[in-house]
Amino acid sequence: MSEARDLIEATTPGAVLEEIEERGELTLVVEKEQLLSVARFLQGPPLSFVLLSDVTCADYPDHPDRFRLAYQLTSIESGTFLRLRVWAGAQNPEVSSVTPVWKTANWLEREVYDLFGVRFTDHPDLCRILMPLDWEGHPLRRDYPIGGEEVEFSHHVLGGGDAMTRRPEA
Amino acid sequence: MATVPGSPDQAATIAEEARTASEAATREQRELTPTERAIAGVEASTPKEALTRTLAAEASAQGPGERGPMVINLGPQHPSTHGVLRLITELDGEVVRDVHPVIGYLHTGIEKQCENKTYWQAVTCVTRCDYLAPFFNIHAYNLAVEKLLGLEVPPRAEYIRVMMCELNRISSHLVWLGTSGLELGAMSVFFYAYREREQVLDLFEMVAGDRMNTRYFWPGGCAEDLPPEFERELRRLLDVLPSRIDEYEGLLSANPIWLERTKGVGVLPPDELINLGVTGPSLRAAGVDLDRRKLAPYSGYEHFDFQIPVGANGDSYDRYLMRIREMRESARILGQAIDGLPEGRHIADDRKVVLPPREELATSMEALIHHFKLVTEGFTVPEGEAYCAVESPRGELGCYVVSDGSPKPMRVHVRDPSFVNLQAVRPLTVGTYLADLIVTVGMLDPVMGGVDR
Numbered sequence: 001m002s003e004a005r006d007l008i009e010a011t012t013p014g015a016v017l018e019e020i021e022e023r024g025e026l027t028l029v030v031e032k033e034q035l036l037s038v039a040r041f042l043q044g045p046p047l048s049f050v051l052l053s054d055v056t057c058a059d060y061p062d063h064p065d066r067f068r069l070a071y072q073l074t075s076i077e078s079g080t081f082l083r084l085r086v087w088a089g090a091q092n093p094e095v096s097s098v099t100p101v102w103k104t105a106n107w108l109e110r111e112v113y114d115l116f117g118v119r120f121t122d123h124p125d126l127c128r129i130l131m132p133l134d135w136e137g138h139p140l141r142r143d144y145p146i147g148g149e150e151v152e153f154s155h156h157v158l159g160g161g162d163a164m165t166r167r168p169e170a
Numbered sequence: 171m172a173t174v175p176g177s178p179d180q181a182a183t184i185a186e187e188a189r190t191a192s193e194a195a196t197r198e199q200r201e202l203t204p205t206e207r208a209i210a211g212v213e214a215s216t217p218k219e220a221l222t223r224t225l226a227a228e229a230s231a232q233g234p235g236e237r238g239p240m241v242i243n244l245g246p247q248h249p250s251t252h253g254v255l256r257l258i259t260e261l262d263g264e265v266v267r268d269v270h271p272v273i274g275y276l277h278t279g280i281e282k283q284c285e286n287k288t289y290w291q292a293v294t295c296v297t298r299c300d301y302l303a304p305f306f307n308i309h310a311y312n313l314a315v316e317k318l319l320g321l322e323v324p325p326r327a328e329y330i331r332v333m334m335c336e337l338n339r340i341s342s343h344l345v346w347l348g349t350s351g352l353e354l355g356a357m358s359v360f361f362y363a364y365r366e367r368e369q370v371l372d373l374f375e376m377v378a379g380d381r382m383n384t385r386y387f388w389p390g391g392c393a394e395d396l397p398p399e400f401e402r403e404l405r406r407l408l409d410v411l412p413s414r415i416d417e418y419e420g421l422l423s424a425n426p427i428w429l430e431r432t433k434g435v436g437v438l439p440p441d442e443l444i445n446l447g448v449t450g451p452s453l454r455a456a457g458v459d460l461d462r463r464k465l466a467p468y469s470g471y472e473h474f475d476f477q478i479p480v481g482a483n484g485d486s487y488d489r490y491l492m493r494i495r496e497m498r499e500s501a502r503i504l505g506q507a508i509d510g511l512p513e514g515r516h517i518a519d520d521r522k523v524v525l526p527p528r529e530e531l532a533t534s535m536e537a538l539i540h541h542f543k544l545v546t547e548g549f550t551v552p553e554g555e556a557y558c559a560v561e562s563p564r565g566e567l568g569c570y571v572v573s574d575g576s577p578k579p580m581r582v583h584v585r586d587p588s589f590v591n592l593q594a595v596r597p598l599t600v601g602t603y604l605a606d607l608i609v610t611v612g613m614l615d616p617v618m619g620g621v622d623r
Contacts, residue, residue, distance in 0.1 A: 022554055023317050050444050051460075053559065054585040058572045070570065072557050072585070076444070076458070079465050083557065104447025107593045115281075127191070127203040130274040130622060134190030139282055140581075146286050 002026055004047060004082055012037050020085075027070075027083040032095055035086050039101045042073060042082070049073035049082060052102035055109055057088075057116045059142045066090035067118050071098070088118045097123040115140035208258045208270040212243045239267050246275045250353045250608045253618030257595075257607070264603050271595050276622035284582035288548025289315055292579060293385045296569070299584050300620030301382060302345050305331075305338040306562035307584065307620075308387045310569035313468060313558035315389045318551045318573050321523060326514040327391030328470040333404070333507045334377065334386065335469075335560070336500040340411075341370040342563040343493045347418060350490075350612040354431050359421050366414050369407050376400060389549075390524045391517030404508055411501045419494060432487040436598045436610035440484065446597065447590040450565025451492035452614050456484030462561040469560075473510075474503045486613040493563075493615075523549045548577035557585075564588050564615055586620035 005016050005028060015034035020027040030038050042049045054072040065087035073082045088095050097120035098105045109120045110129040117138035120126055128135060137144055191206050202210060245256040254275040260268040280299055284292040296311045297304040309331060316323060323331075348363035371381040376397055378386035386393050422428045438446075440456040453460055461478045463471040479495035481488030517524050525544055526537035551573040559568035565587030572581040591614050598614075599607045 023320070023556060025556065027555075050441075051449075052447060053566055054557070054568055054570060054583070056570055056581075056583040056585075058555075058581040070555070070557075072568065072570070074465075074566075076460055076465070081466070081557075102447070103445050104590055104593060107589065108447075111589075125203045125205050127206045128274075129205075130277045132274070133206060133209060134194075139279060142285075144282075146282060 002028075004028065004042070007047060008038055008041060011041050025081070025083060027085050029085045029087075032086055032088070035084070036096045036098060036101070038084070039071075039098045042084075043101045047075060048077045049075045051076060052098070052104050052108075055098075055105055055112060057112045057118060057140075059116060059140065061142050063087075064090060067093045067116055069095060069112065069118065092119070093117065094119040094121060096121045097126075099123055114138070117141065205270050205272070208241075208260075208268075209272060212241055212258050246272075250612075252349065252353070252611055252616060253621075255592075255611070255616065255618055255621075257611075259604065259607070261604060264605070266599050266602055266604055266607055269596055269599055269607065271592055273589075273592070273618070273621050276618045278623065280623045281582055281584065284579055286578065288577045289551060289579060290388060290544070290548060292582060293388065296582065296584060297383050297385055298619065299623050300562065300564070300567070300586060300588060300617045302342040302617050303338055303562050303564070303567070303620075304383050305334045305387065306560050306567050307569075308385060309335055309469070310558055310560045310562075310567050310584070311571070311582070312387045312389050313560070314556040314569045314571040315551065315579075317556040317558055318554055318571060319389065319523060319549075320552075321390055321518055321520060323391050323469070323518060324515045325470065325512045326395075327516050327518070329507050329511050330392045330396060330516060331387060331469050332471065332474070333504055334374075334392075336503045336507070337370050337373060337404075339500045339563045340497050341367050341374075343497050344370070346493060346563070346615045347490075350615070351422070353608055353612045354428065356422065356425070356428060359418060362414070362417055362421065366407075366411065373400070373403055373407065376403065388517065388524070390520060391515070393517070395516040401508055404504065408501055408505055408508075412498065415494060415497055415501075422490070423494075429487065431605070431609055432490060432613065433485060434483070435486040435602070435606045436489075436613060437483065437485045438594070438598055442597070443484075443594065446594045448565070448594050448614075450561070450563070450587050450591070451496060452489055452591055452594075453565070454479065455481035455488035455492045457482060462559050462566055466559075468558070474506050476503050486609050489613040496563075550575060550577050551579075559585070562587055564617070564620070565591060567620075584620075584623055586623065588616040588618070588620040589623075592616045592621055 002019060005019050008016050012034055015031050015038050016028050017031055018029040051074040053074050056070050058068045060066055060068060067088035069086045069088055071084040086095055097109055106125060107129060109123055110126060112118050113120060113126055114128045114130055115138055192202055192210060195202050239260045239262050242259050242261055244259060246254040256272040258270040258272060259266055280295045283295045287295060293308050293311060296307045299307045344363040344367040348360035351359035374384060375381045377400060378384035440458045443453050443456055449460060457480055459478045459480045464478055476499045479492050481492055521540045526540050530537035531541055553573055553575040555572045557568055557570045559566045567587055568585035570583040571579050574580040595611055598610050
């Protein structure tokens with residue numbers, strides 16, 4: 001068992017569901033409800049993961065919990081890295097926002113919300129960030145068809161716009 | 171006429187995008203978020219309406235000097251916003267009361283595209299993220315893929331990678347220097363900076379065939395060995411570079427206008443910057459020596475002797491100084507790399523992953539089969555995930571690759587430092603002058619291709 005897991009277990013028992021060490025990268029699978037308290041603990045001493053490098057998501061349509069979030073943490077003091085993994089759930093995917101701990105999560109979580117549709121509880125500004133505000137759907141989900149972007153100004157295209165603006169079937 | 175929020179005529183004037191957003195918010199039974207409100211506020215009014223509203227607010231002001239804020243939309247097409255960045259600013263006279271960066275105008279779905287490409291095709295996509303630092307994008311991506319494959323990269327390939335990355339750091343900083351100069355009204359530095367950038371791009375062209383957006387790094391190493399004339403040309407550049415950097419410094423470092431515009435502008439305490447995720451020269455200017463090349467050396471950076479420049483004040487002037495010094499350090503690394511360039515292969519010799527040499531295709535049936543398999547199917551990568559980060563000119567550039575065991579990546583995510591650093595614009599600039607906002611954004615050096623991906 002890793003040191004980080006030991007320390008987390010001492011403060012929030014049962015928060016870490018599993019520990020995976022692969023290719024030199026340590027991943028802790030964290031229980032969804034405990035994410036914020038684990039984040040708070042990791043950010044402060046003794047572990048001091050003060051820098052949240054990245055928040056991102058991967059979509060597993062066949063998995064019962066579907067959306068797998070990954071938080072990359074960096075400790076500048078000790079030069080160690082840690083990844084937290086949280087499953088957001090297939091229906092109404094939602095996890096608590098870590099913006100109270102790391103402000104940098106603001107845009108990173110907005111990106112995950114925009115592209116995957118995972119909601120973050122108590123996020124100060126949860127809205128689309130890369131796609132237009134009126135965009136429908138979440139493009140990085142695996143069931144979202146690739147291609148088929150609507151062609152704007154299609155009246156310039158010879159033969160009318162209908163064929164060009166139609167979105168191909170998934 | 172100014173529109174009153176919530177009145178029936180608001181729906182008529184409000185722009186389509188903002189209207190749909192507020193409809194969606196009503197459907198979800200929530201209020202508009204601050205950013206949505208800012209965008210809706212700007213798009214709901216024409217310049218004439220905004221003026222009417224401002225005049226009405228001034229007329230109703232109680233005491234002298236009291237007035238309502240004016241909402242000014244900067245960008246996305248604006249010469250001083252460093253690319254297609256849109257800043258919705260709330261101004262009180264010249265003072266920025268609030269600012270909302272709005273991004274996504276350059277979103278091209280690179281991450282989605284990668285999921286539909288084989289591993290080695292995806293290199294072509296990721297190189298286009300941060301278009302001023304293509305070598306760093308593909309470096310991070312290839313490190314992640316190599317980690318998943320467990321593939322060893324030969325030392326010569328590592329050295330070539332380090333050299334190309336450091337050259338790229340110089341060319342990226344030169345573009346930053348030239349364009350930031352333009353934004354602050356210093357025209358001439360642009361011509362000086364682009365003169366040397368041209369020389370660096372010539373080297374890229376000589377080595378990789380492309381001047382920008384190269385796909386020179388492949389899983390396993392580099393696409394080709396260095397051409398024989400590379401060493402001579404690189405040394406020619408390294409001979410002039412220190413004196414050329416002196417020239418830029420001569421133009422700016424003691425220039426009273428430059429000092430006036432950058433000193434003491436855009437300061438936050440280091441803890442705050444780290445909390446905001448700011449990395450790279452912008453953080454190092456505040457005195458934190460965080461550099462991925464030292465923190466977790468990759469591609470043999472531990473073999474080189476170089477310094478991490480660290481600032482003291484954390485203002486825009488220090489950010490400028492950091493980048494100037496980094497160029498000098500990059501030149502040092504380049505000198506050491508070309509002196510110590512090991513012999514050997516430029517790419518790993520693993521026929522299941524790496525394309526066979528071109529000349530073998532005519533004589534070896536086996537090579538032909540491998541080539542055909544790699545080009546049509548690609549190679550499979552064991553299941554798993556990997557996050558590899560490099561120190562790009564703007565900070566930590568990470569690539570997160572998830573594999574499901576097929577020849578195509580299941581997920582490719584680029585943690586782009588421009589995207590993360592741009593968040594700091596709001597805390598850095600609220601309460602400062604509008605002119606300082608332009609300086610702060612310029613000195614953070616966001617590249618919108620990386621921000622939007």
